[in-house]
Amino acid sequence: MVQAGYFNDEFIHHFVSKCSRRSPLINIGYYVRATIIDFTLHTFLTDVSTQPAQIVSCGAGFDTNYFRLKSGTKLHPTVVYYEVDFPEVVERKSRIIGDTAVLSQAVGVPDDEPRDIELKARQYRLLACDLRQLDNLESVLRLAGVDFSLPTLFLSECAVTYMDEPSFQSWPADVKSLVPLLSLVIDIIMLCRSSSALIRWVSAKFDRAVFAMYEQVYPEDGFGIVMAKHFESINTPLFSLATFPDFDSQEERYKTRGWSSCVSRSAWDVFINITDSAERHRAYNLEPFDEMEELHLKCCHxxxxxxxxxxxxxxxxxxxTSPPRISAEESEHIRWLLRKTDANIDINRFAHTTTRLSETDGYLVVGGFGHFSGKKHGRRKEVLLSDNGGVRVLDVSFTCEEHRPEVSLDAMHHTCTDLSGTDSAVLYGGRTWPGRPVNVWPVVLTLETIGSDPPPESSDNVAVRALAEVKAPASGGETPRSRYRHSAVCLVSAVDRTPKNYVVVFGGRTETFQVLGQLSFLLAI
Ligand SMILES: C[S@@+](CC[C@H](N)C(=O)[O-])C[C@H]1O[C@@H](n2cnc3c(N)ncnc32)[C@H](O)[C@@H]1O
Known part of the structure; x- marks a missing residue:
């Protein structure tokens, strides 16, 4: 993220030796997070101006916030910056600081550290403590010189969500309605080990405090399920997520624990309101990036x-700029019927197409990007047919081999348009990566029955495959520009009294990110 130019951090390479290459989407996600945390710190420092104040970073890990604030002369001499993390983390951080001249210089001359304090300098203090042990936290903070009457910012950037948190999710509704009252009992029963107990403890101990927390929400939609599973799979489950799954419950969490005001907003909402369009344009154009929807989805989580x-x-x-929130009761107008599909087939994907086939009364799923079970993620090349409630992978055979390099069944942001009254659909456009458009010539996919002549009444268990025919442009005719993220629809029009299917293609993006306005007609059959 830093190497690619999204965010300026001249200190991070001292803490992170290996820079892994990441996709633009991941880089921009980190850039959004860093921009928001920077904004939070700067705003608090502007609020306190020159009065004495403190910042306590909970689970600071190897972040460089202090060093960037200090070198950017943003940290007024009256502010002290505390970092708290597990002993093994702070020991390592302290060692790196001690071994690196530029970092030691930013910290200044350390005091003789009292026991339990890893590093104590005039403005920077590194404390080893498990945040779940509040008694210990209090004594370590006191020892380090924290003044409980000063304005204090508690910052948790993807940190306290890793602390234990009891889940109310599976509790009956009438019990859940008692949550504010129960939360007190539970914070106590949990022996103060939960992140919410920490939140309550801060409000009880500090006279003038702000808690800024950046963490995941919405674990129950498609993106959220994958996100929560990912953190579980790397052995760092997000404990707060189930109990505080949305903005309302996050606000409630603080208001019922001694905080007088609380506002919870999506990272996206914050990001677009604290950056100008020129800065966003700069960031989106640093690398080939065409996943705006996925970025939005990610930032809303x-x-x-x-x-x-x-x-x-x-x-x-x-x-x-977000529209007013809709409560759970109001949003239940649409009832979704979720159906499980055959567990043997990996169907998860996005940026694919789903096309109805009028004759078969089923639908085709083509392309997209998703996870393969047990493997990494990637583009999906199996064409799926869903009919009679099941989903199966179709064999696809091509009629003209020599054009196959032009064809990509594993495209993203293509269109697949059903041809009225047939079992055919036209696959057109799409891309593999943002600079590589594919299916520049339309491909007609036709469903055909194998080994059953004539086809039986019911299509249950009938073997079918798809025939793919690449349609070369007529010589002399104008070929439309290659494109993806366009739209397409089938129009039936009578030519010489014979109805014909036309696929009308509109707009889209080119490999050079140009936005198209042409309307093209593909005469399909
Ligand atoms: C995902 S890292 C985030 C680090 C840093 N805030 C950042 O954004 O770069 C989470 C950090 O929280 C720390 N952490 C988690 N639970 C903790 C606890 N109970 N006490 C102290 N630190 C904790 C971890 O050691 C880790 O450094």
Missing amino acids: YALTIASKGFITSLLNIPS
């Missing part, structure tokens, strides 16, 4: 939650 007590922070007033 992270929340910035700001809570305050005894201190007025302008962080509560970040403008919002």
